[in-house]
Amino acid sequence: MTADDSFDxxxxxxxxxxxxxxxxxxxxxxxxxxxxIGEARLITPLRSEGGHRRYSRYQLRIAARARExxxxxxxxxxxxxxxxxEDQLEEAQRINAEYRRAAGSSxxxxxx
Numbered sequence: 814m815t816a817d818d819s820f821d822x823x824x825x826x827x828x829x830x831x832x833x834x835x836x837x838x839x840x841x842x843x844x845x846x847x848x849x850i851g852e853a854r855l856i857t858p859l860r861s862e863g864g865h866r867r868y869s870r871y872q873l874r875i876a877a878r879a880r881e882x883x884x885x886x887x888x889x890x891x892x893x894x895x896x897x898x899e900d901q902l903e904e905a906q907r908i909n910a911e912y913r914r915a916a917g918s919s920x921x922x923x924x925x
Contacts, residue, residue: 829859829867853893
């Protein structure tokens with residue numbers, strides 16, 4: 814791996830750059846909270862060669878959303894389910910928009 818390859822990872826939202834301790838500090842939460850959302854299968858951190866959990870920026874954004882819901886009084890299991898459903902809805906809306914664009918571009922009468 815070259816130095817340029819290493820720098821490219823800095824922009825990669827999926828690169829597992831943060832240890833559990835650092836991730837908890839950044840989120841203002843506990844390591845136990847991160848374990849709990851992992852057990853609820855909201856996020857699955859990658860593991861280092863030594864078996865330590867490593868989190869990506871994308872996973873930290875999801876964890877921050879979970880923390881927001883939990884801070885509002887939502888049980889952690891429900892918060893995780895809400896986030897999963899929000900993600901599924903967003904994906905379905907994206908796919909529907911793509912289908913509409915594709916259908917519109919293939920239908921010559923759609924522009925009339």
